[in-house]
Amino acid sequence: MRFPLKLTANLTRYIAGKRIRGEKKFPLVMMLEPLHACNLTCTGCGRIREYKSTIDEMLSVEQCLQAMEECGAPVVSICGGEPMIYPEISRLVREILARGRHIYLCTNGMFIRKKLHEFRPSSSFFWNVHLDGMERTHDLCVERDGVFREAIEGIRAAKAAGFYVCSNTTIYKETDLSEIAELYAFLHELGVDGYMLSPAYSYAAVMTRDIFMSREEVREKFRQALSLIEGYNLMISPIYREYLKGERELMCTAWGNPTYNPRGWKGPCYLMTDAHHDTFQGFMQDTPWEKYGRGRDPRCQDCMVHVGFEPSAVLGAHRKLGDNWKLLSWQLSGKMGGAGRRAGTGNGNGHGASRGNGHGNGHGNGHASEGQAGGLPVASPPPAELLGPDGRLRIL
Numbered sequence: 134m135r136f137p138l139k140l141t142a143n144l145t146r147y148i149a150g151k152r153i154r155g156e157k158k159f160p161l162v163m164m165l166e167p168l169h170a171c172n173l174t175c176t177g178c179g180r181i182r183e184y185k186s187t188i189d190e191m192l193s194v195e196q197c198l199q200a201m202e203e204c205g206a207p208v209v210s211i212c213g214g215e216p217m218i219y220p221e222i223s224r225l226v227r228e229i230l231a232r233g234r235h236i237y238l239c240t241n242g243m244f245i246r247k248k249l250h251e252f253r254p255s256s257s258f259f260w261n262v263h264l265d266g267m268e269r270t271h272d273l274c275v276e277r278d279g280v281f282r283e284a285i286e287g288i289r290a291a292k293a294a295g296f297y298v299c300s301n302t303t304i305y306k307e308t309d310l311s312e313i314a315e316l317y318a319f320l321h322e323l324g325v326d327g328y329m330l331s332p333a334y335s336y337a338a339v340m341t342r343d344i345f346m347s348r349e350e351v352r353e354k355f356r357q358a359l360s361l362i363e364g365y366n367l368m369i370s371p372i373y374r375e376y377l378k379g380e381r382e383l384m385c386t387a388w389g390n391p392t393y394n395p396r397g398w399k400g401p402c403y404l405m406t407d408a409h410h411d412t413f414q415g416f417m418q419d420t421p422w423e424k425y426g427r428g429r430d431p432r433c434q435d436c437m438v439h440v441g442f443e444p445s446a447v448l449g450a451h452r453k454l455g456d457n458w459k460l461l462s463w464q465l466s467g468k469m470g471g472a473g474r475r476a477g478t479g480n481g482n483g484h485g486a487s488r489g490n491g492h493g494n495g496h497g498n499g500h501a502s503e504g505q506a507g508g509l510p511v512a513s514p515p516p517a518e519l520l521g522p523d524g525r526l527r528i529l
């Protein structure tokens with residue numbers, strides 16, 4: 134299987150329910166940004182630039198959960214900023230898992246080892262580690278030496294403890310594709326379970342424009358890239374891959390991956406900000422969706438990013454006969470776990486033991502802490518080096 138069976142089953146049930154009720158626009162993955170502060174200043178990151186004036190603001194766990202319930206998406210991608218410096222990150226994860234959602238915790242990997250003891254493995258939880266190349270390249274992209282090594286040590290520790298881990302790579306104009314193949318081979322040996330990748334997009338907030346690609350450049354780059362890495366457990370759908378290679382068209386379905394952050398629901402999409410909405414309903418109803426996408430808004434012209442077009446494979450208007458079968462066989466054909474040895478269980482799946490150790494009850498009864506609090510320590514404060522003299526998160 135390419136994903137845990139429970140994730141595939143829950144998503145399938147959710148989509149079928151929406152279709153039966155005749156809903157046309159609905160979310161698949163909620164992008165939750167509890168804060169925008171980060172310990173790094175990556176070259177391609179729009180968040181630390183766009184939200185500079187509010188970078189020390191944070192959502193409470195209760196605000197996050199309320200937004201999650203309002204949205205209803207079965208998958209929550211916790212991102213930021215760096216979510217591992219959110220003081221209550223482990224409680225947030227516990228509470229979301231206890232409500233039956235699936236989580237990708239997107240991180241630069243710098244604090245996995247330090248905070249791993251606050252988390253428990255679950256088939257509904259993935260560490261999603263950002264890596265844009267091998268050591269020298271990645272450290273250049275994130276503008277700090279040592280980040281690659283620490284992220285790799287974090288991945289090793291997480292795999293040894295029985296967690297699912299995937300990686301997340303952005304492809305820029307200058308990306309050396311043979312190095313991405315080298316990176317994937319390296320991660321495969323570490324037992325990484327899956328791989329996400331997306332073309333970079335020229336955020337209005339990012340000043341360094343010469344690293345981004347036109348649509349034709351994206352297509353050429355991905356034709357080459359995908360031929361090198363096709364054999365790995367890619368977590369991007371075959372339909373989105375066809376789009377990236379220029380073999381089919383898709384229209385953006387930005388509502389499929391809505392973003393919530395301390396300013397509200399970010400419209401129209403993860404990348405562009407024309408408005409922040411107080412409620413999810415307001416975001417869905419008041420965003421003029423017909424005005425966005427290629428040929429409608431010049432800012433969308435070269436956009437082919439994952440958050441805009443991956444949901445189109447399921448939700449979009451350009452679906453073709455056979456797409457459902459293609460998606461199903463893709464999900465069944467993958468294989469998690471890389472080449473690494475699984476920790477802990479000796480039964481070959483690496484997660485058998487962990488399912489009963491702190492998440493089983495939580496999933497079943499729908500209450501946050503009843504099944505888990507006993508096994509989990511109280512959240513630790515953010516790392517001391519990130520706190521200013523006033524005890525607040527340091528502003529970059």
Ligand code: SF4
Binds near residue numbers: 386442
């Ligand atoms: S195409 Fe969609 S995802 Fe891309 S910038 Fe436009 S609205 Fe956002």
